[in-house]
Amino acid sequence: MKFAHIADAHLGREQFNQPFRYEDYVKAFREAVEKAVKARVDFILIAGDLFHVSRPSPKALRDAVEILEIPRRKEIPVFAIEGNHDKTIREASVFDLLEHLGLIRTLGLRREEKRDEFLRSKKIADRYLVWAEVGDLKIYGLRHHTRWQLIRGNTNVLKALFKRGDVLMLHQAVDYLARDTPYQDAFDLKLSELPDNFSYYALGHIHVRKLAEPEQTGLKGPIAYPGSTERTDVREASHVVVYGERDRKPKLRENTQPKGFYIVEDFRPEFVEVETRPFYRVTVSGNSKAELRRKVEEVAGLIPKDAVAIIYLEGTVKGGVSLAEFNDLLKGSGIAYYAFRSRVTG
């Protein structure tokens, strides 16, 4: 059995208010789905945040429908959960609409019983737990919940709901994998709070690729975050340039954060890269405005025209600097989008 594990596509996001970034997000998700279909997977998992908001624009919805029709044409089922960005407490969600169109199947606790070729349901209090079965594989999932919803005193809702199965799909930050991410101190679950007895933990929420092997965690299967399909934050830059105070020339590191998704065979994830626009994170240090300007001009030569670049200015400059004093430097550079951020002290 082979499946694809995709997360955090954030369709509909127009990063930096740039229309071309909307298209980039759509393109990355399309490439992931096309590559999954081409690899002839048995099913596709979408581990939350398919959309950037719970009420996406008609355009984002249309793009999602067009892309999800690719696996449907090949009769490859798509199982999904809602993330913190696209969940809703309203009675009907965009996920219900996509499900009605036969494009996805939503796993988790639901108001109504669901049964079809793949879906099974079990009544739990006033809800139905809906899971999927493909061949002899049992796939469970639950949409994003806050920590206090999942861990209530001595009750661990996840462990009560999910005793055993093959795949468990969640949209949560697990502390063990949240190190060096924005969720380091804002995790939802401790490693020990994850249910045991699953062969693969298909997670979403942390936007950088992470993998914890059973030897590290003591769980039966790996915990995997594929990361977002596009670059959602400067921490996910593809290229990092540092021009320090004492450097005679800038230092460039390439392909620092590959983007993509996992193709999982026999519960072993294999990362598949998706092509994304180069995203530069640049740090320039200097002790005068003239030095900072000279270094920015030099760095500009390293950044390709189609790139996004976020440039941090650092150092101690008498009287400080205003960012407006730097914008003219890159005006004619052709860089698709750039912004300066100042950490200069006066």
Ligand SMILES: [Mn+2]
């Ligand atoms: Mn997300």
